[in-house]
Amino acid sequence: MKRKVRQIKSEVQVLLKVCLSVFENKSPDWNLLPSMRIREAWEAGFNASRVTVAVVDDGVDVAHVDLRSAFSPDVSFDFVKFGSLPIPAVSKDTQHGTQCAGLVAMEGNQCGLGVGHGATLGAIRLLGQDTLNDALEGDALAFQKNLIDIYSVSWGPKDDGLTAEKPAKFTQEAIRNGAIHGRKGLGNIFVWASGNGGMNGDNCALDGYVSNEYTISFGVVDSTGAPASYAEGCSSVLAAVSGGDSMIQTTGLESKCSVISGSSASAAIASGVIALALEANPTLSQRDIQHLIVHTANPSAIRDITFFENAAGLKFHPSVGFGLLDAQKLVERAATWQNVGEQKVCRKTKLLSGDIDVTDCVGVTRTERVILTGSVIHPHRGQVRMHIESPHGTVSELLPLRSKDESSDLLEWDFVSVHFFGESPKGVWKLRVISEEDLKDPESFRVKLTEFKITGT
Known part of the structure; x- marks a missing residue:
């Protein structure tokens, strides 16, 4: 390494x-x-x-x-x-x-x-x-x-x-x-x-x-x-x-x-x-x-x-x-800062679609970080972009395009964003993963989501 x-x-x-x-x-x-x-x-x-x-x-x-x-x-x-x-x-x-x-x-x-x-x-x-x-x-x-x-x-x-x-x-x-x-x-x-x-x-x-x-x-x-x-x-x-x-x-x-x-x-x-x-x-x-x-x-x-x-x-x-x-x-x-206290966490697993409902998130009232864990299966991972939108309309790009990167797949990766700092996490988050490459075999592009995690106070 x-x-x-x-x-x-x-x-x-x-x-x-x-x-x-x-x-x-x-x-x-x-x-x-x-x-x-x-x-x-x-x-x-x-x-x-x-x-x-x-x-x-x-x-x-x-x-x-x-x-x-x-x-x-x-x-x-x-x-x-x-x-x-x-x-x-x-x-x-x-x-x-x-x-x-x-x-x-x-x-x-x-x-x-x-x-x-x-x-x-x-x-x-x-x-x-x-x-x-x-x-x-x-x-x-x-x-x-x-x-x-x-x-x-x-x-x-x-x-x-x-x-x-x-x-x-x-x-x-x-x-x-x-x-x-x-x-x-x-x-x-x-x-x-x-x-x-x-x-x-x-x-x-x-x-x-x-x-x-x-x-x-x-x-x-x-x-x-x-x-x-x-x-x-x-x-x-x-x-x-x-x-x-x-x-x-x-x-x-x-x-x-x-x-x-x-x-x-x-x-x-x-x-x-x-x-x-x-x-x-x-x-x-x-x-x-x-x-x-x-x-x-x-x-x-x-x-x-x-x-x-x-x-x-x-x-x-x-x-x-x-x-x-x-x-x-x-x-x-x-x-003069007052300590923020114990960190709270909301987790969602078994994610089946691009919409992630955390309306029932208990404990976290203000977001610190959002962590999405998953794999992108694609013959040229540099041609994939990913962004997520909070329930309040804030959009964060988790994965940008990389034109030089022609390697395949990105496995078990943590996509981390601080852009939602201070927001309430409750509601439906919208994940969008897009291939800019027109693939002959649509089955060669898949997204496998493992966990959606929100940390905060």
């Missing part, structure tokens, strides 16, 4: 061409456009000194002058060489984890301040071998789940517009168990980058780590506020960060500074912002964080797309979720 670090090609080219010493002693000002108001959150008195963030990647230069005080061996491990110090080999291709760690937690000694400076930094080295097995990946994502608050992840399946891959059994169970039971019952926060395959016609609906009931994923916008050209969107993206066309200074290997861009940066930046919210209120659950992001994200900062509005009055778009992260508003709301 191959894993690809999420870096856009232009980032690698720049890193090869730029002398890293040019960037030394020049701090990132975090005045990226459009503004996420990170500095304003700091000025309100928040860092992340009571929060632990683990970067799950290719290792971290834990001796870096900007990281060594933040680093804790208690929440770190090398799953490549099975040692306590997750240090990468020195190579231009092995500083990705160090770069992401800097965006989260660097201390301002040389390369600047991380968004969540003050945080305890965990480094979990998982990448660096040609293949990964499910057990190893699961162990890494379950490591020290009661000590780690946030797992920051900037890798996933190939962003080639062809691949459809999801976590295997042990990995998915580690994510599910952590999100529900980690942090001593508050739930670990798994932050995922949505992907860099936009220019390949890719979509994160076919990435089962992003399109996942238990992870929080982020898109990225450029300095104009438009979704970055390489960025992937899908119905599970919760919000976006800025900096999509910026080379952001961060830590590199051997105590040097480097630069990073792409959706890799989005996951790390979002992890830092969430760490500030947990500093403001350590009692926040994983679901509280989702509510706070939805209700404080800024759609007015986004350009060049038309937002949809759901029946709860929330604006959304697959590329950017509910808008741009607003760090200041997030921490201010977090400080």
Whole structure:
């Protein structure tokens, strides 16, 4: 099972061409456009000194002058060489984890301040071998789940517009168990980058780590506020960060500074912002964080797309979720936030048609996520699109077309949407699955639905 670090090609080219010493002693000002108001959150008195963030990647230069005080061996491990110090080999291709760690937690000694400076930094080295097995990946994502608050992840399946891959059994169970039971019952926060395959016609609906009931994923916008050209969107993206066309200074290997861009940066930046919210209120659950992001994200900062509005009055778009992260508003709301309480669930099985009646849904009054599990049988799955309409008329595209994807079938897949956040789930939901390809044999296109699940309060 191959894993690809999420870096856009232009980032690698720049890193090869730029002398890293040019960037030394020049701090990132975090005045990226459009503004996420990170500095304003700091000025309100928040860092992340009571929060632990683990970067799950290719290792971290834990001796870096900007990281060594933040680093804790208690929440770190090398799953490549099975040692306590997750240090990468020195190579231009092995500083990705160090770069992401800097965006989260660097201390301002040389390369600047991380968004969540003050945080305890965990480094979990998982990448660096040609293949990964499910057990190893699961162990890494379950490591020290009661000590780690946030797992920051900037890798996933190939962003080639062809691949459809999801976590295997042990990995998915580690994510599910952590999100529900980690942090001593508050739930670990798994932050995922949505992907860099936009220019390949890719979509994160076919990435089962992003399109996942238990992870929080982020898109990225450029300095104009438009979704970055390489960025992937899908119905599970919760919000976006800025900096999509910026080379952001961060830590590199051997105590040097480097630069990073792409959706890799989005996951790390979002992890830092969430760490500030947990500093403001350590009692926040994983679901509280989702509510706070939805209700404080800024759609007015986004350009060049038309937002949809759901029946709860929330604006959304697959590329950017509910808008741009607003760090200041997030921490201010977090400080006085009342916990949402126990999650409620409605399930429907034995689904025989495209209309799903949940009028008898008991317990859930406001939707958080909708998860449809099933299989699409088709000779060219990239020619199938799927959307679902709520009882209130809100439409979410669960599966878009992928013109390059000529593989057959999509089996036992979770199609996840956050677009109905805040809506009442009761009534009839309408599922539509359409083949854009005119098939000679109609029997070669079938949809087998296993479960329709609504989570919420």
